[in-house]
Amino acid sequence: MGQQIAFQKADRLKVKPDPENLGFGKHFTDYMFEMDYTAAEGWHDARIVPYGPIALEPAATIFHYGQEVFEGMKAYRAEDGRILLFRPEMNMKRMNQSCARLNIPAIDEVFVIEAIMKLVAVERDWIPSKPGQSLYIRPFIIGTEPFLGVHPAESYKLFVILSPVASYFGDAVSPVRIYVEDEYVRAVRGGVGFAKTSGNYAASLKAQSKAGELGFDQVLWLDGVEHKYVEEVGSMNIFFKVEGEVWTPALNGSILPGVTRDSVIRLLRYWDVPVKEKRISVKKLFKKAEKQKLEEVFGTGTAAVISPVGFLKWEDRLIKIGKGEIGPLAKKLYETLTGIQSGRLKDELGWTREVTVEEAAMTD
Template sequence: MGQQIAFHKADQLKVKPDPEHLGFGRHFTDYMLEMDYSVDDGWHDARIVPYGPITLQPAATVFHYGQEVFEGMKAYRAEDGRILLFRPEMNMRRMNQSCARLNIPAIDEAFVTEAIMKLVDIEKDWIPSKPGQSLYIRPFIIGTESFLGVHPAESYKLIVILSPVGAYFGDTVNPVKIYVEDEYVRAVRGGIGFAKTGGNYAASLKAQSKAEELGFDQVLWLDGVEHKYVEEVGSMNIFFKVDGEVWTPALNGSILPGVTRDSVIRLLQHWGVPVKEKKISVKKLFKKAEKQKLEEVFGTGTAAVISPVGFLKWEDRLIRVGNGEIGPLSKKLYETLTGIQTGRLEDELGWMQEVSSEETAVAD
């Protein structure tokens, strides 16, 4: 894979959206990154091109056999003007783990990170600066070979698109209501639950609609075999503060290894807060709640960062967590992570990478 990145300038740039009404994933920047893969050439032809439609054959692998992976990252504008990425090496490492499971050729993690940084640098004027805002980065890979038959494609396309976003759940960090799903199954050990691929999210849509009809924001999945043990929320990993300890489900092959999840565990350890990765019985959690020992519940993810949980419903039981508001530990984690990400707090753990303006793209 060569180290040059071609840059194809757009004839006309877009009008940027109102920063007061960004929402999440609704607006897209002027440019995107593309690369192609073939058996003969490997990953090649890295280029930054105007954002727009892509052309695929109707028999492309991605449409029929779901050969696809993606990632979610963010770029932040610090108060001193620097542009920062949060632990991008972990996203690239996880993307290759997903690729391995979906039988997609591995990417050069360092080069794709460099290419993403160049794209972000070109689009830096799109990065919003109000609290809770950022530039969402969505890399994805799709199988493009045109054939009908169940075997891995021989050609692929990597694309990275950017979207200026506000806070995932709105302007304030309000606790969400979680519905514990005990009918449908999202993933099982040995499957693709740990990979970041569209099939996992497609499997969650029916239960998510059911939860929303019942007045809940998100679904908390149980294990797919016994339906007894907590796994993750549809768009987040999950944590419980129980009697002074923090618990989170252990990675078991059906849970996404979240970047924010890992960061929270490391922060808690750094602070000396007891944290355990373990099998967590939903029945045990509700018993702890009855004894007033379930102190806080929160989800973690790139989009929401920290999302406190105010209510949990399982079968015919509904519990309120704490006083239904964000707990002190959840608040501290949110303020610390967002403070590090935006450069307001010292990056003691060395997580942030600065986007430089060095000329690495070659204009056409």
């Protein structure tokens, strides 16, 4: 694109939240990034502006036809003061894959990463530094053309907002209880299951509420056709360690291709741990558990990084995974990934990208 990023200074800056009580997604920084798209001009008018309400017409596409995609990323403050992003290129590549499925114009991945780095540099004082904390980055695109009729919008907005966060589940390595959903369906092959779009998450809310009423933290979805094969958890991809081998559902068009999922697979192969991407029968998993051969279960995602699973419920059967605690492999993965992300460990795989103070020079 080669375009400049304008900066609008806020009249007043916010009081930063107590780092001991951040929660997740509750606080937002002083600024956000915004850019527009029209059929005539393409993506244009890139700017960093004060965080605030968005003015849209009531007939905007997003409200009626759900044309929206988003991403989830994080910025980390290293012990030596560096600011690090983790594999942002994968997030932008996935965003364009989501855009293609939702018929949204593609973004310039390199430019949007540059914009994110500038925004993070501007808001560097918002990045928390305690273990498990980070600055969550939420890029999203919405259709803005005002019309009532089913066809792709001709105008869009891209935003990036930032939120200082603690661990997604409170204690990042505390095992969760998961309910296997066999009534509702999240996605089917040929649909939008692989895209990161809001409708996927809206479709999961009913089952998530049902799981919560039963005393479970998350829902594990089965395939939408036969209701036999494991797909993913509401906010995570899922892994199973069975007799020394790690299994995870193969990407089949209805599963989100997680950045953390890919990172875990690459780490396991780097460590020579056998890992298979395959179709996994829930019935087979429970049989393995009955024979004490299901050694570990854990979810992966940007928000939680690694989330060990302590219990799985399917139909009238409840199984305890190991001792109901985080397993050694999940713990090693968690410590390695968070170590790389926070700069505590050497980044041997070249996954981190440093944000420099010079990125914020435009605001000085």
